[in-house]
Amino acid sequence: MADQQPPKDVNSKPQHEQDSSRRNFLKNTGLVAGGLVGGSLFGGLISGGLDKKNDQHDKTAGNEGNKGIEVTQARQFFTRHQDFKVLNAATEQILPEDELGPGAIKLGVPYYIDKQLAGRWGVNAYDYRHAPYAIDLKEVDQTAGPGGEQSILDRGMIFLLGLRKMDEESQKRFGVTFDQATEEQQIEIMTDVEANKVKMRGVKASEFFILLKQATLEGAYCDPLYGGNFNMEGWKMKEFPGAVASYSNYIESDEFVKLDPVSLRDYQGH
Amino acid sequence: MVKKLEKVDAVIVGSGWVGGIAAAELTKAGYNVVILERGKNKKHEDYIGTKDELRYSKRYDLMQELNKDTITSRNSMSKEAIPVRNNMNARLGNHTGGAGVHWNGIAFRWLPYDFEIYSKTVERYGKDKIPKESTMQDWGITYDELEPYYDRYEKTAAISGEENPIGPPRSDKYPNPPMKETPNIRLFMKATKALGYHPYRIPSANASKTYTNPDGETINGCVYCAFCEEYGCDFGAKADPIGTVLKTAHKTGKMEIRNDAFVNRVSHDGKKANGLIYTDTTTGEEFEQLADIVVLAGFVFTNTKLLLHSKIGQPYDPKTGQGIIGKNFTGHFNNLSTYIGARGFFEDKKFNNFMGAGGLGATIDDFSGDNEDHTNLDFLHGYEVHYSQLGSRPIANNAVPYDTPGWGKEFKKNSIKYYNRNLFITPQSGFLPNKNTYMDLDPTYKDALGNPLLRVTVEYAKQDIARAKAGVARCEEIMKEMGADKMNVDVVKDDTVFDHKFYTDHFFGGAIMGASPENSAVNTYSQMWDMENLFVVGGSSFPHNSNYNPTVTIGAFAYRAAEGMIKFLKEGGNVAAKPLEKDA
Numbered sequence: 001m002a003d004q005q006p007p008k009d010v011n012s013k014p015q016h017e018q019d020s021s022r023r024n025f026l027k028n029t030g031l032v033a034g035g036l037v038g039g040s041l042f043g044g045l046i047s048g049g050l051d052k053k054n055d056q057h058d059k060t061a062g063n064e065g066n067k068g069i070e071v072t073q074a075r076q077f078f079t080r081h082q083d084f085k086v087l088n089a090a091t092e093q094i095l096p097e098d099e100l101g102p103g104a105i106k107l108g109v110p111y112y113i114d115k116q117l118a119g120r121w122g123v124n125a126y127d128y129r130h131a132p133y134a135i136d137l138k139e140v141d142q143t144a145g146p147g148g149e150q151s152i153l154d155r156g157m158i159f160l161l162g163l164r165k166m167d168e169e170s171q172k173r174f175g176v177t178f179d180q181a182t183e184e185q186q187i188e189i190m191t192d193v194e195a196n197k198v199k200m201r202g203v204k205a206s207e208f209f210i211l212l213k214q215a216t217l218e219g220a221y222c223d224p225l226y227g228g229n230f231n232m233e234g235w236k237m238k239e240f241p242g243a244v245a246s247y248s249n250y251i252e253s254d255e256f257v258k259l260d261p262v263s264l265r266d267y268q269g270h
Numbered sequence: 271m272v273k274k275l276e277k278v279d280a281v282i283v284g285s286g287w288v289g290g291i292a293a294a295e296l297t298k299a300g301y302n303v304v305i306l307e308r309g310k311n312k313k314h315e316d317y318i319g320t321k322d323e324l325r326y327s328k329r330y331d332l333m334q335e336l337n338k339d340t341i342t343s344r345n346s347m348s349k350e351a352i353p354v355r356n357n358m359n360a361r362l363g364n365h366t367g368g369a370g371v372h373w374n375g376i377a378f379r380w381l382p383y384d385f386e387i388y389s390k391t392v393e394r395y396g397k398d399k400i401p402k403e404s405t406m407q408d409w410g411i412t413y414d415e416l417e418p419y420y421d422r423y424e425k426t427a428a429i430s431g432e433e434n435p436i437g438p439p440r441s442d443k444y445p446n447p448p449m450k451e452t453p454n455i456r457l458f459m460k461a462t463k464a465l466g467y468h469p470y471r472i473p474s475a476n477a478s479k480t481y482t483n484p485d486g487e488t489i490n491g492c493v494y495c496a497f498c499e500e501y502g503c504d505f506g507a508k509a510d511p512i513g514t515v516l517k518t519a520h521k522t523g524k525m526e527i528r529n530d531a532f533v534n535r536v537s538h539d540g541k542k543a544n545g546l547i548y549t550d551t552t553t554g555e556e557f558e559q560l561a562d563i564v565v566l567a568g569f570v571f572t573n574t575k576l577l578l579h580s581k582i583g584q585p586y587d588p589k590t591g592q593g594i595i596g597k598n599f600t601g602h603f604n605n606l607s608t609y610i611g612a613r614g615f616f617e618d619k620k621f622n623n624f625m626g627a628g629g630l631g632a633t634i635d636d637f638s639g640d641n642e643d644h645t646n647l648d649f650l651h652g653y654e655v656h657y658s659q660l661g662s663r664p665i666a667n668n669a670v671p672y673d674t675p676g677w678g679k680e681f682k683k684n685s686i687k688y689y690n691r692n693l694f695i696t697p698q699s700g701f702l703p704n705k706n707t708y709m710d711l712d713p714t715y716k717d718a719l720g721n722p723l724l725r726v727t728v729e730y731a732k733q734d735i736a737r738a739k740a741g742v743a744r745c746e747e748i749m750k751e752m753g754a755d756k757m758n759v760d761v762v763k764d765d766t767v768f769d770h771k772f773y774t775d776h777f778f779g780g781a782i783m784g785a786s787p788e789n790s791a792v793n794t795y796s797q798m799w800d801m802e803n804l805f806v807v808g809g810s811s812f813p814h815n816s817n818y819n820p821t822v823t824i825g826a827f828a829y830r831a832a833e834g835m836i837k838f839l840k841e842g843g844n845v846a847a848k849p850l851e852k853d854a
Contacts (some may be wrong), residue, residue: 094677100686121329128336128355130715149356187678194676213677214328221664222324238689240624240664243321245504246493247625254453256620256690268319 072227073111076118077156084110085179086163093186094216101237102230104216112219112228113159122156151203155211162208165200166193223264232261243267272547272556278302279839281546281561283533283576285309286368287821288808288828289567290511291426293519294485295832301839302524304559306531306548309334309365314512317371317502323663326500330357332372334364338532338551338718341571342725345768347588347706351725352770353715360772361500362569366527367512369569369775370821374499374628374660375475375508377429378818379420379826381639382413382438387814390640391650399650403704403731405598406650407813410785411794413438416826423825424473427509428481428489431473436635449478449492454621454693455632458657461751467634472656474629475509475821485518496661498628508628531557533572534719536564536580536804543582543804549719563835566781566806567828570599573810574709574780575724583781583791583800588706588727594791596710598703598779599726600815604771606730606738607653607817610762611696612745614754615671615688623690626661633657637744638817639700649733651700653741653817655748657693664689671756695749697741700817704731709780728768738762776820778812783827793846795834796827802844807831 078084088110097103104110116122133152151158163178169189170178178186192198196206219228221235223242229235235242241259245267250257279301282289293303325331334340340360342351354360363369383390388408391399400406421441423429430446448471459469476492483489492507506513519525530551537544537558545560566573577583577595586597602608633656635641644650668685669692675681712725739762746759784790787799796807808824816823834845 095682096679098679098682100683103682124356126330126335126337126357128340128353128715130353132714134350134352149359150352190677216677217668218324218328218665223322225322226324235664237686238664240689243319244495246495247622248493250622251450251452251494251625253622257622257625264319264322267321 073108075114077114077122078117082167082177082179083160083163084114086167086177087113087159089179089181089186090163090166090190090212091216091219093183093190094213095220102233104220106230107220107234108228108230109216109219112222112226113215115227116215116218117156117159122154124154151207153202158203158208158211161200161202162193162205162212165198165205165208166190169198225264232263235261272558275557275559277545277560277562278304279561280304280563280565280835281306281559282565282567283546283572284368284566284568285366285511285516285527286363286567286569286808287370287511287515287825288831289368289565290370290515290519291423291825291828292565292567292805292807292832292835293525294515295829296835297519297522297524299836300524301836303519303526304561305525305527306533306546306559307366307368307527307529308338308532308551309368309529311527311529312366312371312502312512314502314506317504319504321495321497321501321504323665326372326497327663327666330361330500332363332365332500332502333357334360334362336360340717340723341772342712342715342723343768343770343772344725344727345770346729347727350714351712351727353723354770354772358773359770361775362571362772363775366529367502367510367516370511371502372500373475373508373510373775373821374658374819376629376631376658376819377424377427377431377473377475377822378654379438380413380816380818380820380823381641383639384814384816385409385411385413385416387651394640395645399644401650401704401731401733403706405703405705407782407784407789409783409794409813410790411783415794416830417441419826419829420822422829423822426483426485426514427475427822427825428477428483429473429475429509429822430478430629432471434470434635435468436641437470444473445483446478446481449474449476449627449630450494452622452625452630452659454623454657454659455630457693457752458632458695458748461748461753462632462634462655465748465751467636469632469634472629472631472633472658473822474627476627476629477507477509483514485514487514487517489513492627494625494627494630496624496626496663499660532719533568533576534579534721536566536576536582538580538582538801538804541801543801563803563805563838565831565835566804566810567808570777570780570808570810571709571724571726573806573808575711575721577781577791577806578709578711578724579721582804583798585710586708588708591705594782594789596708596780598782598813599707599709599728599777600701600703600779600812601728601772601777602698602774602815603701603728603730603768604773605766605769606701606734606762607699607741608696608774608776610738610742610760611655611694612742612749612760613669613692613694613758614749614752615756615758616691616693616753617755619753620690621693623659623662623667623692626659628658628660630660631656631658637697637741647736647740649737649740651702651737651814651817653697653699653737653744655695655697655741655744657695662689669694669758672758693749693752693754695745697738697745698817698819699737699741701734701815702731703779703814704729726772730766730768735762735764735766738766776809776815778809778815778820781806781810782813783811784813793834793844794830795845796831797834797838797845799844802842803838805831805835
């Protein structure tokens with residue numbers, strides 16, 4: 001992506017912040033005196049990451065130079081490009097780019113969702129998946145299955161069917177694919193999907209929409225390790241500083257504290 | 271073929287607070303203990319450097335894998351139950367340390383009223399005040415009798431707190447002072463004081479300073495990093511079984527924890543438990559671990575399911591009111607408690623909402639239990655209104671005022687704007703047992719071992735709705751006083767029904783305690799009346815649910831149960847039959 005920054009810039013400031021807050025933490029809690037620092041509790045983090053030079057990051061396999069993120073942005077789950085284009089358009093409508101910052105696409109949300117659907121979440125690996133399935137629940141029991149919990153379909157299938165349904169609706173109503181439709185037209189279809197006015201088989205359209213919205217927010221605000229929240233831009237917009245070690249020195253402050261964000265890569269110190 | 275394993279003194283199901291406390295006390299007294307834990311092997315090291323909202327709060331890495339075992343749920347006796355398929359509706363603790371690892375650390379005691387709820391209600395209001403459907407009963411123990419065990423648990427778990435101005439008597443102060451005070455907490459305390467209430471700081475197991483407990487285990491001072499609920503602590507600063515009681519038991523050399531050990535049933539001859547039959551889920555082999563005493567220290571669902579499946583005790587039948595196992599299921603339910611309340615949006619104030627700790631907050635007890643006169647109210651028991659600064663993580667926290675759409679341009683703008691400009695207060699309310707809210711075995715669905723799932727039936731009574739409404743109204747009053755420019759106030763409708771969410775982790779009953787086998791499954795040492803070498807300990811023994819988080823009360827009863835186990839191993843018989851000598 002055009003606005004990608006080199007890893008060096010991403011990491012340098014937070015590490016400094018991190019380092020000093022951690023030293024303060026150790027000092028404040030008396031752990032240094034207690035001799036616990038060398039133990040297993042803090043050993044990995046302190047000797048591992050915080051004092052390393054940033055250029056070590058560049059030597060990680062598959063992460064040469066500035067190309068690290070681009071090479072992970074290819075489709076694992078979606079086979080049809082058209083499905084992915086609909087996903088791009090739909091997630092961007094949920095979180096559009098504006099004066100506050102990037103929207104879903106620039107945050108990497110569609111690739112995040114693609115990766116999640118290719119893994120254990122996409123196939124409901126830890127869910128209870130035994131029949132009989134009861135998808136035709138009364139209104140009051142629908143809360144038992146937000147996100148299609150009671151559906152026989154796994155999340156991957158729900159996404160495929162939902163995205164294709166939106167595309168089909170767009171062609172039916174407007175004569176263009178969903179990604180080619182205007183903003184108003186896309187919003188109209190998504191509003192109807194959310195309100196369950198569009199019919200899907202095997203799962204309610206509203207449940208697909210809940211999943212789509214949840215996954216979009218996850219992709220915008222998860223740790224960048226998952227392929228979303230690109231360059232921590234989602235966190236920067238929200239003024240959430242990520243994996244900060246300690247707020248001991250700030251917790252009582254009457255003023256709002258603005259900190260540069262820390263990713264888990266910075267925090268764990270690979 | 272079930273392979274029999276050599277007899278030990280005690281075999282325990284589950285390595286959470288209850289199993290850990292039992293193991294620590296038994297091994298210190300010289301007994302050999304085996305803990306069977308169906309979750310994975312976990313150490314504090316697993317939680318270092320993993321402040322990852324997606325992994326723990328959205329993919330539920332510490333919760334029970336429902337593909338192996340879950341529950342089914344229905345909100346009326348007349349319906350068929352549906353299985354809870356995804357952890358978003360069931361946060362049940364798993365792995366070494368159980369739910370004691372991922373808890374927030376909120377550490378309340380319950381009230382004297384709770385333990386004698388039936389007598390005290392009749393005494394104050396007369397028998398007619400108790401609704402027809404209610405099955406509330408005294409616990410067979412008083413607060414004063416339980417107090418030493420409360421003190422014991424609080425000292426083990428480094429509890430940090432201050433005196434509650436209207437709280438029950440304490441034999442000693444909290445082992446640590448309260449956590450630091452934040453502007454958010456100050457705002458809540460100022461508003462509640464102005465309204466004439468009695469705010470105090472929520473007691474917490476997030477330690478306010480580095481502390482060494484009576485067993486010699488150290489809990490570090492909390493650094494307010496805001497990853498407590500659903501997370502293991504990065505710094506060993508939230509008391510959990512791994513860093514306290516399990517560590518203490520481990521040092522004796524007399525405890526073995528077997529992970530990946532999925533207990534199938536209690537083996538017994540009708541009068542005496544022989545041991546536990548379990549499957550090693552890494553090999554598929556089945557074993558019988560023989561023991562002199564058997565301790566069920568699982569979550570309420572595990573304990574109840576094991577009793578029903580092992581055919582121990584008489585199952586409760588809601589139609590006749592006969593039987594006891596499965597009776598008096600209660601809990602904090604999402605749409606009545608904890609996740610409802612008043613959210614205030616502030617235009618000119620900005621809060622450090624991303625900092626915090628699970629137990630960091632303040633509360634008022636003016637409406638807890640029976641602290642308020644219920645003569646003219648259409649419910650019994652009450653609610654504690656609290657503000658909790660547990661740290662707003664960004665995926666889960668996207669609150670917008672009601673007049674903002676749920677997605678799109680306005681949503682993005684306002685969810686970002688208000689992220690650090692909103693505060694939420696909630697009334698955690700009690701829930702009283704009723705005859706149609708109970709647990710039994712599901713007729714349809716099975717677990718990974720082929721056994722029936724546990725079926726949970728929850729019907730709300732009128733008074734539960736009335737209590738929730740009163741709590742929300744109080745939140746609205748307080749949030750207004752706190753100066754919010756806009757408010758989202760949850761609406762509790764008269765026809766609200768249970769929404770199949772088992773999200774709060776606070777559930778009780780199934781093997782309730784009491785003074786007599788007539789109306790209880792276990793005595794107040796959690797010893798089964800019908801099978802004296804079987805102890806069923808934890809939330810499963812609570813005859814009702816108070817308006818507080820339960821862990822400290824579970825810990826206190828676990829210490830009492832451990833005392834009973836040791837006495838039984840020495841002398842046999844019903845350990846509640848005569849008073850015990852205090853040994854610590």
